[in-house]
Amino acid sequence: MLALHKLFVQGIYGQLYRLYRWYERPILGPIQPESLSDQWAASEFVRRLRMEHADWLQVLHDMDAITANSQRSLYYSQKDVTNLVLQERLIAYSLGHLGVYNMGDYPIINAPQGVKYHFILASLLLVSEADEVKSFRNEWQQAAAFIEALALTDEQLEQLISGLNLRAGPNRADRIKSLQIAFAMGEIAVVITRDSVVVPKRKGPEDLPAEYYSPKPYTLGPHEEPGYVPPENRHSGLHNQAALAPDFNTSAESFKTTRQVDMKNLSPEDDAAAEALDDQGWNKDKVKQVLKSGNNFTETPFNPGDKLYGFNTTGRPRNLDNSAYLLDEASMDDVKSKYFKQGHWDKEGVKDYLALPCFNQASTIDVMAVTKPATGIQSTIGKATELLRYDGADGYTTGTMGKIMGGGGTQITLDTSALK
Amino acid sequence: MPNTKEQRLDLIENCSLLLEGVLKPFSQTDNTAAGRMITQCQWLKERAENHDLPLPVKEGKLGSLLYIYTNGELFTADSTKEEIHDTEVKMQRIIRLAYEGQLLAKPSYTPYTLRCIDALITLLQTAPRPLSPYEQGLIPDLGQLKRLLDEGKIEPPLGAYKPQYPNFIKAERSIRDIPNGKDYFYTVSDLIFNGVRPDSWLTPEDADRETRNL
Numbered sequence: 001m002l003a004l005h006k007l008f009v010q011g012i013y014g015q016l017y018r019l020y021r022w023y024e025r026p027i028l029g030p031i032q033p034e035s036l037s038d039q040w041a042a043s044e045f046v047r048r049l050r051m052e053h054a055d056w057l058q059v060l061h062d063m064d065a066i067t068a069n070s071q072r073s074l075y076y077s078q079k080d081v082t083n084l085v086l087q088e089r090l091i092a093y094s095l096g097h098l099g100v101y102n103m104g105d106y107p108i109i110n111a112p113q114g115v116k117y118h119f120i121l122a123s124l125l126l127v128s129e130a131d132e133v134k135s136f137r138n139e140w141q142q143a144a145a146f147i148e149a150l151a152l153t154d155e156q157l158e159q160l161i162s163g164l165n166l167r168a169g170p171n172r173a174d175r176i177k178s179l180q181i182a183f184a185m186g187e188i189a190v191v192i193t194r195d196s197v198v199v200p201k202r203k204g205p206e207d208l209p210a211e212y213y214s215p216k217p218y219t220l221g222p223h224e225e226p227g228y229v230p231p232e233n234r235h236s237g238l239h240n241q242a243a244l245a246p247d248f249n250t251s252a253e254s255f256k257t258t259r260q261v262d263m264k265n266l267s268p269e270d271d272a273a274a275e276a277l278d279d280q281g282w283n284k285d286k287v288k289q290v291l292k293s294g295n296n297f298t299e300t301p302f303n304p305g306d307k308l309y310g311f312n313t314t315g316r317p318r319n320l321d322n323s324a325y326l327l328d329e330a331s332m333d334d335v336k337s338k339y340f341k342q343g344h345w346d347k348e349g350v351k352d353y354l355a356l357p358c359f360n361q362a363s364t365i366d367v368m369a370v371t372k373p374a375t376g377i378q379s380t381i382g383k384a385t386e387l388l389r390y391d392g393a394d395g396y397t398t399g400t401m402g403k404i405m406g407g408g409g410t411q412i413t414l415d416t417s418a419l420k
Numbered sequence: 421m422p423n424t425k426e427q428r429l430d431l432i433e434n435c436s437l438l439l440e441g442v443l444k445p446f447s448q449t450d451n452t453a454a455g456r457m458i459t460q461c462q463w464l465k466e467r468a469e470n471h472d473l474p475l476p477v478k479e480g481k482l483g484s485l486l487y488i489y490t491n492g493e494l495f496t497a498d499s500t501k502e503e504i505h506d507t508e509v510k511m512q513r514i515i516r517l518a519y520e521g522q523l524l525a526k527p528s529y530t531p532y533t534l535r536c537i538d539a540l541i542t543l544l545q546t547a548p549r550p551l552s553p554y555e556q557g558l559i560p561d562l563g564q565l566k567r568l569l570d571e572g573k574i575e576p577p578l579g580a581y582k583p584q585y586p587n588f589i590k591a592e593r594s595i596r597d598i599p600n601g602k603d604y605f606y607t608v609s610d611l612i613f614n615g616v617r618p619d620s621w622l623t624p625e626d627a628d629r630e631t632r633n634l
Contacts, residue, residue, distance in 0.1 A: 255483030264606060271593070278589040281582040284614055285515050289490040310491070313452050319499060322492025322508070357487050359456040386483065417583070 007059065008095075008127075010050045016095040017049070018126040021063060022088065022383060022406060030122045030137035030186030034092040042085040045092065046078050056081055063089060088383070088404065095123045107163030109156055117150070118191040119160050130191040131341055137186035141396050144180050146190075152176075164188055255357035255386040257292045266291075273297035276377050281416040282324060290324050290413050293355070294379035302328070302414060306370040311350060313361040320368045321419045327354075328376065331410040332365075355384035355407040374418030381407035421521040422619050423475045428468040430524050431517045434510045435465040442494060442507045453484075453493035460484045464518060476521030485514060505579075512577055513615060522616040525576045530569060532627035533611045537566045539634035540604045547598050554590035561585050565612055577615025588613070 007019040017034070036042040051059075056077040065080050084090040106124070109117040122135065136143035152160070157175050161168050166188075168178035182188045263284060266274055270291055276299065277287040309327040312318050320326060327335065339349035347362040356362060384405045390398045439461050448462070449455035460482070467473035479486070488494060489511045495504050516522045525533065541562050544555055565585075568574040581588035588609065595601035610616050621627040 255487055256480040264602075275589060275593060278581055278592070279586075281580045283512070283577075283579040284609075285512055286490045289486055293490075312493075316452065316454070317496060318493060319495045319497050320492070322495055322504060324490045324492070357456075357483060359451055359453055359484065361451050385480075387480075416580075 006127075009055075012048050012050055018093045018095065019059070020091045020093060022090070024406075024408075030135040030189055031093055031125060032137075032186060034094055036085050036092060039082070039086065043078075043082045046082045046085060053077060059090075060084075093123070093126050095126055107159045109150060109152070109160070111150075114194050116193045118193065119164055120189055120191060121164065122186055122189040125189060125191075128191075132192040133189055134192060135186070135189040136183040138184060138398055138401075140180065140184045141392075143183035146183070147176055147179055255384060257289075257355070257382060257384045259292045259295065259382050261288060261291045263288050263291075269297070273377060273379075276375075277413060279415075280375075280377070280413065282413070286324050290377075290379070292382075293325065293384075294382045294407070294411060296380040298378050300328075300376045300378045300412070302370045302374045302376050302418065304370055304372055308368055308370065308412065308414065308419070310366045311354065311356060311360060311362040312364050312366050313359065314363040317364075318366045320366055321416070324413045326412045326414060327410070328378075328412045331378075331412065335409055352405045353381070353407065353409040354411070355381050355405040355409075357384075358386055358388045358403075368419060370414065370418050372418050374415040376412045376414045378410060378412055381409045381411050383407050421476060422523055422622060423521065424523070424622065427475055427517050427521070427523060428471070428473060431468045431473070431514060432465050434513045434517070435461040435468075438507070438510050438514075439465070441510075442503065453488045456484045457488050457494065460488075461514075464514065473518075475518065477518045479519065482515070482519050485511065486519065489515060508579070509577060509615075512579075516577075516614065516616045520616070522610075523619065523621060525611050525615050525617045527572075528624050529611075529617050529621060529627050532621070532624070532631045533608075533617075534566055534570060535631040535634055536604070536607050536611060537562050537569075539631075540608050543598065543600060543604050544595075547601075549598070552590070552594050554587045555594060557587035558591045558595075561587050562608070569612070574612075576612050578613050581613060 007021065008016060009019060010016050020033070034045065036045050053074045056074070057072075060077060060080055063084060065084060081090065085092065106118055106120045109119065111117060117134075125133065134146065136146065150156075154172060157172065157179075160166075160179060161175050164182065166178050166182055168175040179188075261270060263274070273291060274287050276297070277290055282290070307329055308320060309332045310318060310320050310323055310325070311327075335350060335353060338353065339346040345362065350356065350362045351358075351360070354362075384407065386403050386405075387400055388403060389400045439458065443454060443458050443461065446452070446454040446458060448458040450459065463481075464473065464477070489508070492504075494507060513524060517524065541559055544551060544559055544562075547555075565574070569576075581592075592605060592609070595605050607618060610618070617627070618630070620630060
């Protein structure tokens with residue numbers, strides 16, 4: 001029976017795959033999708049999955065690729081699924097021949113204050129929900145630093161090597177190296193769990209206080225108490241690493257939305273959205289970019305005093321008057337519910353969900369109020385891609401990487417005169 | 421699509437104006453919008469100077485410019501209205517040159533722009549069906565634009581249709597069923613609001629030839 005909340009399918013040779021639909025929450029961490037960018041590879045991949053025709057029809061229907069009553073052969077359904085794969089609306093992640101799907105069956109290292117480090121095969125992240133994950137794909141130095149900080153005993157090291165089924169020589173250095181390689185190759189990850197929330201003591205401001213924008217402030221406890229120390233940002237992902245800065249100098253190839261529009265031959269839906277954006281006072285170049293950045297355009301009313309928000313890099317508060325990509329209270333609450341965990345923003349998650357370009361560090365939030373009754377154009381943020389590189393102060397670099405941001409958040413474009 | 425020396429020189433000029441103007445106080449860094457915009461302008465300028473910038477430039481190479489422009493990322497509460505307008509015009513010109521590969525509308529082409537406006541007015545006045553209220557309102561709007569342009573009181577690109585010219589918004593959709601309506605409308609709209617001239621107007625002589633019999 002096919003369960004559409006998470007889509008797992010088996011290949012004819014026994015491998016298990018998760019098929020990830022573009023609108024699902026982005027898969028974070030070290031896992032890389034199958035490389036299926038050419039027609040032949042995608043077609044062969046789809047053909048070699050153990051799927052009943054009815055299951056494919058259900059997938060296509062779920063992805064709005066066919067209507068519910070479509071009469072078609074398996075051949076054409078597989079062809080349609082192949083197209084979804086080629087369009088990256090359906091992305092395949094391999095779980096290999098993974099036989100153990102219970103996180104509890106993998107080794108655990110206990111740390112002070114009730115913190116537990118579950119060392120798991122990274123592909124298990126495709127199966128399990130985990131709020132806090134550490135992974136170090138291509139991050140050799142960070143992996144080494146993390147392992148060293150754990151100060152593992154020989155017994156614990158043996159527990160990890162055997163529990164994760166890693167190959168390693170008999171001596172300690174070999175085993176640590178093996179662990180580091182597995183991290184850097186993206187084969188393993190660590191899920192962090194805590195027995196209970198420890199209320200920290202305040203010493204300084206948090207790096208991005210939710211109280212700054214929200215009428216419903218986030219709280220972990222008595223923040224005003226002297227001595228408060230904010231918890232460390234433990235979210236995974238390069239965008240969450242304070243010591244790393246994005247660097248495009250070696251490549252001007254950068255942020256790009258994937259939706260194509262021809263302003264002089266718009267679809268009826270896009271033409272209606274373009275007319276509404278014209279009505280709001282945006283010029284054609286901005287209208288085109290808004291259309292390219294999202295879909296499902298609908299109107300939503302705003303009243304004087306309603307708040308609008310925009311993520312930004314700390315240091316130079318923006319005037320949102322000229323911004324065509326804003327968040328309202330509901331869309332900000334949505335982002336917060338997904339990516340504000342344990343006192344910190346998961347900036348990598350925010351970046352993916354809102355399809356932010358890399359120069360936006362998502363480290364502060366600008367806010368402004370609507371000045372008069374107005375109609376906003378609400379849209380679902382579409383997918384964007386970029387090539388980028390992160391550099392550390394010590395000469396460390398990730399090398400140039402391709403990144404796909406799934407989008408999925410909701411953005412608002414408001415009448416320019418209602419913001420001034 | 422044209423790929424001319426004039427476009428490259430215009431690109432160099434507009435990038436230089438941003439680098440020496442609104443971007444001058446900032447350092448080149450890739451984790452702020454202003455810093456990233458410096459990288460973008462320098463890259464475009466150097467390529468154009470080295471005759472290594474085929475137009476149009478791929479979208480992926482212009483992502484920062486397009487995002488920063490659309491999201492108004494360069495402006496703070498201290499930015500004046502004039503500064504915002506001035507900066508957005510330069511960014512819009514770079515977008516039209518590099519991203520769309522178009523030719524800028526310039527004063528030397530004003531006489532031919534006026535002919536296009538006249539042609540659109542005539543097309544509306546001789547339309548084979550009754551005009552909508554917006555289309556009727558467009559005729560005096562076009563007359564006003566023609567006069568202001570002729571007197572040198574406006575300089576393209578004007579930007580959005582609204583707030584001064586709301587009839588353009590509705591007429592853009594309705595005029596399409598009038599023969600030549602779409603072409604004439606977009607030619608005038610591009611010349612006035614988007615600040616670009618038709619691809620075939622490589623020189624004023626070309627523009628003269630193409631508009632003489634409109």
